Structures are given as C-alpha cells and as structure tokens.
Amino acid sequence: MNKKTHFGFKEVQESEKSKHVGDVFTSVSKNYDIMNDAMSFGMHRLWKKILVELASVGDDDVILDIASGTGDISKIISKEYPNTSIYMSDINYEMLSEGRDRAINESFNHNCSFCQLSGEILPFRDNAFDLITVGFGLRNFTNKERGLEEMRRCLKKEGKLLILEFSKPINPIFSKIYDWYSFNILPRLGSILANDSDSYQYLAESIRMHPDQEHLKKMIIESGFKEAKFYNLLNGIVAIHIGSND
Numbered sequence: 001m002n003k004k005t006h007f008g009f010k011e012v013q014e015s016e017k018s019k020h021v022g023d024v025f026t027s028v029s030k031n032y033d034i035m036n037d038a039m040s041f042g043m044h045r046l047w048k049k050i051l052v053e054l055a056s057v058g059d060d061d062v063i064l065d066i067a068s069g070t071g072d073i074s075k076i077i078s079k080e081y082p083n084t085s086i087y088m089s090d091i092n093y094e095m096l097s098e099g100r101d102r103a104i105n106e107s108f109n110h111n112c113s114f115c116q117l118s119g120e121i122l123p124f125r126d127n128a129f130d131l132i133t134v135g136f137g138l139r140n141f142t143n144k145e146r147g148l149e150e151m152r153r154c155l156k157k158e159g160k161l162l163i164l165e166f167s168k169p170i171n172p173i174f175s176k177i178y179d180w181y182s183f184n185i186l187p188r189l190g191s192i193l194a195n196d197s198d199s200y201q202y203l204a205e206s207i208r209m210h211p212d213q214e215h216l217k218k219m220i221i222e223s224g225f226k227e228a229k230f231y232n233l234l235n236g237i238v239a240i241h242i243g244s245n246d
C-alpha cells in the first residue's frame, strides 16, 4: 500500500517525497551558502560551531556527516581536528558535489571522503562511527524514525549523535514574528537572491511540519538511544539534539 507523507504542507505519496526534496536541493545548490547567510543573518555559522563544541570530538574519531550539503560542519571538524576521518554524505549529487569542490578549494579534503547516500539506509557496518552529525537534514527525510535507527546502529556504543535542526520557538510573541518572517520574507529573499521562491516556501513549511524539541527527543529514545537531550538556540528557533548511550 502506498502511504502518504508531508512535503511541506502538501500531502504526497511516501515513494515520491525524496524526488520532491531532491528537486528543491538541486535547484538551490549553487546559491545555498549565500542564501543560508542571508536568511539567518550569518547565525547558522555560530550554530554549527556550537554543535562541534558539544560533540567533544576525539582527535582520531571516525565521523559521519549526514546531509552534509556544502560541508559547513565537516569543514569546522576537519580544520579543528585534522586527524579525524570524516565521511561527508548527502543524498543529492549536486549538493554533495558543491561540498566536495569546496573541500578541495578550501583545503579540508585531506581527511574527508564523499559518499552519495540516503541517511535512511546507511551502507555501513554496525558500530562504525564515533560521531554522527546531521545539520538541517533530518527535516527532509521521508522516514525519520528509520534514519534515527540507522544512525544508532552505525554508532559505536560510546558514540554520539548530534542533530542541528529548526525547532519550535518558546516565546509565543517571538513565534508570531518568526512565522511572519518565514512566510513573507524567506520566499521573497529566495526569489531575489536565487530566483527561486518555491524552494524557500518549502523551507518555511517543512520547518512547521518538523517535530518539536520534546517530540524529537522522544523519537531519539525510541530509536534505541539510552539518553537524549537538547539545547535550544535563539529561543528554540533552532535546537541541537544529542543522542548517546552514556
């Protein structure tokens, strides 16, 4: 039976969602970094630095960066911990290629490998990684539960999962302003800077459909992690979730 899921506010067949998501990221790949800076006023850089701080990376860690896109998180880890082995991975060829080109151009390719794969079916053995990171990627998965289970399977017992994702603002007034910004300004910015308002309309809608902090924490536990906690950033617009077996 063909089950339904959400693609932003639209209902689509589960079997079709990854194609729709793929179209969005193929379309935004060339302007992805400029748009990220413009939309978040550069704050995404700080959020990613905080994620790496919280990850307590070990010098020789083997790391899987899922939905690595243009490679912001991998770049921070590679520069700070040059002896780690990082697998940059993304389902989308164009995004992964942007990441690979950037790794070469900005000299962080010495400890990075590049894998085109879905975070929902990881082609790795059990207990392979010390750390798995997912930056603004989980929201786009068709089956988030399956993705989380795969991440747990591929992590070593003492390994950690860190997820950076949009979440739910705590303050109701702030939430209203954020809603107005998301649905009025984001698609316009997308149209002006990237000639693509639809993809940024999807961004706003997909954020609203994503599980909030407590719900995602529960999903992490249900996928088999012993411990899950989260840190809110910018009043909960963004949250960092950590799954571990400590």
Ligand SMILES: C[S@@+](CC[C@H](N)C(=O)[O-])C[C@H]1O[C@@H](n2cnc3c(N)ncnc32)[C@H](O)[C@@H]1O
Binding pocket: 021, 025, 066, 067, 068, 069, 070, 071, 072, 073, 089, 090, 091, 092, 095, 096, 117, 118, 119, 120, 134, 135, 136, 137, 140, 141, 142
């Ligand atoms: C918003 S970008 C995030 C890129 C980067 N991690 C960052 O934080 O800037 C989301 C990425 O998730 C990728 N993606 C979407 N669904 C995926 C899946 N099922 N498995 C792996 N990557 C996926 C997209 O191709 C895209 O590159």
